[in-house]
Amino acid sequence: MRTEKIILKNYVLDVVKPSHFIIFIDFTGLKVSAFSELRKRLKTVNCRCLVAKNTLIRIALSEIKPKELLTEDLFKGPTALLTSEGQDVAAVAKILKNFIAEFQLPKIKSAIVEKSLFNETDFLKLADLSSLEVLRSQILSALQSTGTRLVRLINEPASALARIVEKYSKKQS
Incomplete structure (x- = not known):
């Protein structure tokens, strides 16, 4: 392999290795201005x-991803990779879902999230999920409310006993 290709391959590896996901898109027919707009929107969520x-x-990908995830369909036509360390x-x-609704392009070929392969339909279902921050706050809220309930449950027998003793002492007076 020529030196230039090795340098480019290493660059692709440097971009893809730290990423938690790789999305393969076919940008055929997408105008340069629209493609620039897509990049600008993706940059807002730290996506390259x-x-x-x-x-x-x-x-490059065959060095770091399982070969069964890298089907031949991924490498037909122009391909762009979307990656992010987030x-x-x-x-x-x-x-992507909003952009595709607006421009009818690009076509999502596939997505690798962690070690799972998603087709376009399944990947776009992820758009209906809440953001990571919202999910974290919901989990934290559920954990906090569970802890509060547990403390109340543990304290209840002692509180009930105190109420009984108080009523009994008032009755005796």
Whole structure:
């Protein structure tokens, strides 16, 4: 492999390795201005868009991803990779869903989230999920309310006994 290709392959690896997900999109027919707009929107959620030759992407990804996830369909036609070191794949899915509704492009070929493969339909279902911050706050709220209930439950027998003793002492007086 030529030195230039090795450098490009290593660049692709540097972009993809720390990412929690990789989304493969086909941007055929998307105008340059629209593609720039997509990149701008994705940047708001710290998502990168990388365009490279399919053979280079295939070689780079085969070093870090299981081969069964890298089907031949992923490497037909122009391919762009969307990656992010952030874990909020739902935010990226929302941006893509809104962008596709507005421009009817790009086509999502597939997505690899952690070690799972998603088709376009399943991936766009992630857009309906709440954001990571909202989910975290819901979990924290549920844990806090459970803890409060547990403390009340533990204190209840002592409180009931205190109420009985108080009533009995008032009765004796």
